[in-house]
Amino acid sequence: MREVFTMWRDTRMILLVAVVAAVYAAILLPFKVFTILPGLTSVRPANAFPVVFGLMFGPAAAWGSAIGNLIADIFGGTFGPGSLGGFVGNFFFGFVGYKLWGNLGPLSSGEEPNMRSIRQVVEYVLIAVASSAMCAVIIAWVADLLGLVPFSVLAPIIMVNNTLAAAVLGPPLLYLTYPRIKDIGFLYPELLADEELSAAGASRRYVAAYGLLVVSLVWLGVGLLVGTGAAPGTLTVGLVGLVGFVLVLAFAIIGAERLSAILERAGARPAGRNR
Amino acid sequence: MSTRSLYVSADTPVHRLTARSKIGLATALSIAAFVFTTPIAVGIVLAVAFGALAWAGGLRNLRRVWFIVVALFVVGFVVWPAFTPARGPTVLATPLGSLSSYELRFALGRSFRIVSFIIIGLAFVSATSNEGIVRGLRSIGLPYAFCFAVGTALRLFPTFLSAADTVRQAQEARGLDLSAGNPIERVRGYVPLLVPVFVNAVRQVNDQSMALEARGFDTRGERTFHGKRPLAGRDWIALALATLIVVGTLVGRYGFGVGAL
Structure with missing residues (x-):
């Protein structure tokens, strides 16, 4: 998770945060494909951006998505305590993608995310589902804690919205934009030095990546069971969320990204890149 | 909205x-x-x-x-x-x-x-x-670089909003119909709209970074501020x-x- 903090030393990464945030908010607010609950939730094409940006801009996309959602709240008139959940949820919406890409063992393509093969698309869709679930559970957990909307109502809605937009729009967007961003030299492994990126052995990376994938989905499932009263015992949505969030943080801390090694192997990034 | x-x-x-x-x-x-x-x-x-x-x-x-x-x-x-x-x-x-x-x-x-x-x-x-x-945000202790990113995003937001609208009009003039088809087709209809907005936005980053660094932008040093507003009686x-x-x-x-x- 080191790069989440070290990226603030690089001017281009800081500007990428601002650009990602502004583009995300500028597409999020005016464009919606269709409305699910009037005034409350719609399928929006911008929901594809955090995952797509995350794969290309890494930590800058995570921060940018979080800030972009905050700006959309400010301009959309829904700014309030619930925006905290939106901030953290959208941060992880952009964060999960670059942590999982290349780290899913047999499920990973081992290639750059330029969507030139079926294996890449499969890996991408898996990541889109995990990222969407992570965003959904965090936002729904905070909304439930604040007493705004029950977890079991909000989480599935956000999950479906995000997954639909990210899974359908992500592959063509990456197919068209990834080569251009790579040509400009703005992929996050090209902007950050080795010492600014998290480092971890293969086994730790796999554990962290599968941990994030499994926790996001299990948190969603258990949260729904507890929220609807289908789960026996004294579990609450708040407690499930607390355990889930601590696990997410733990896996986020021990994990590391893989795109830099993939680029090095392809000769697109010098090995041992220093600032 | x-x-x-x-x-x-x-x-x-x-x-x-x-x-x-x-x-x-x-x-x-x-x-x-x-x-x-x-x-x-x-x-x-x-x-x-x-x-x-x-x-x-x-x-x-x-x-x-x-x-x-x-x-x-x-x-x-x-x-x-x-x-x-x-x-x-x-x-x-x-x-x-x-x-x-x-x-x-x-x-x-x-x-x-x-x-x-x-x-x-x-x-x-x-x-x-x-x-x-x-x-x-700065006054409650958030780091300067973060506040700078938020401020820049708030300033860029209207520009990109306008750019998105311009691209939408241009693509619709070429026959793009964002309201046609089933939900999946409608979602996919946004690709010709999103790509130009996004690539144009990213292209500006390099120029803006150079402009900032030419003016001595550095997030690591201690900063001072002109016109810092102290708390008044109210x-x-x-x-x-x-x-x-x-x-x-x-x-x-x-x-x-x-x-x-």
């Missing part, structure tokens, strides 16, 4: 407070709306928030987002009884189900809370400019009021059971 800034340029007492004081007051009212659970207690907080919004000249903003406020209220009111134990006498019986007095009061309290949060946020953004929001009064609201709310709720269902 409107995409213009909700800031109301005016010279009201609420506007004259520093962003730090406004954050303090908004936080205090949010805590009160969160801690109380009865419709009457939360309704009082809501009334205060409405007053602040009106005082800040933000009622016209409410007209822009009234649909969201009503929708959130209705959704909260309909959904929460299903997640609340039925207690007390039945106040409404229908073939679909019945509503107890406890469920009714619980749902009303939650719906008032949702609306309170929205109105408090609306009052804050109505009385605080984008620059004020960034100054406020800010201290506002912060004292915020403290009073928080302490009074917590003591009333947990010491005397005020506003608890």
Whole structure:
């Protein structure tokens, strides 16, 4: 998770945060494909951006998505305590993608995310589902804690919205934009030095990546069971969320990204890149 | 939904407070709306928030987002009884189900809370400019680089909004129909719109980085600020009021059971 903090030393990464945030908010607010609950939730094409940006801009996309959602709240008139959940949820919406890409063992393509093969698309869709679930559970957990909307109502809605937009729009967007961003030299492994990126052995990376994938989905499932009263015992949505969030943080801390090694192997990034 | 800034340029007492004081007051009212659970207690907080919004000249903003406020209220009111134990006498019986007095009061309290949060946020953004929001973030101790990114994003947002609209018009002139087909086809219809907006935006990053670095931009050094605004007497009064609201709310709720269902 080191790069989440070290990226603030690089001017281009800081500007990428601002650009990602502004583009995300500028597409999020005016464009919606269709409305699910009037005034409350719609399928929006911008929901594809955090995952797509995350794969290309890494930590800058995570921060940018979080800030972009905050700006959309400010301009959309829904700014309030619930925006905290939106901030953290959208941060992880952009964060999960670059942590999982290349780290899913047999499920990973081992290639750059330029969507030139079926294996890449499969890996991408898996990541889109995990990222969407992570965003959904965090936002729904905070909304439930604040007493705004029950977890079991909000989480599935956000999950479906995000997954639909990210899974359908992500592959063509990456197919068209990834080569251009790579040509400009703005992929996050090209902007950050080795010492600014998290480092971890293969086994730790796999554990962290599968941990994030499994926790996001299990948190969603258990949260729904507890929220609807289908789960026996004294579990609450708040407690499930607390355990889930601590696990997410733990896996986020021990994990590391893989795109830099993939680029090095392809000769697109010098090995041992220093600032 | 409107995409213009909700800031109301005016010279009201609420506007004259520093962003730090406004954050303090908004936080205090949010805590009160969160801690109380009865419709009457939360309704009082809501009334205060409405007053602040009106005082800040933000009622016209409410007209822009009234649909969201009503929708959130209705959704909260309909959904929460299903997640609340039925207690007390039945106040409404229908073939679909019945509503107890406890469920009714619980749902009303939650719906008032949702609306309170929205109105408090609306009052804050109505009385605080984008620059004020960034100054406020800085004044509560967030790192400069983060505040700079937020400020830059707030400035770039209208530019990209306009660019997105221009690209939409250009693509529609070439035959793009964003409302045709099934949901999957409609989602995919956005690709020709998103790619140019996105690639154009990223292309600007390099030029802007060089311009910033040429002016000595560095996030690691200690920064000084021109025109730092100290807290005035009215800010201290506002912060004292915020403290009073928080302490009074917590003591009333947990010491005397005020506003608890």
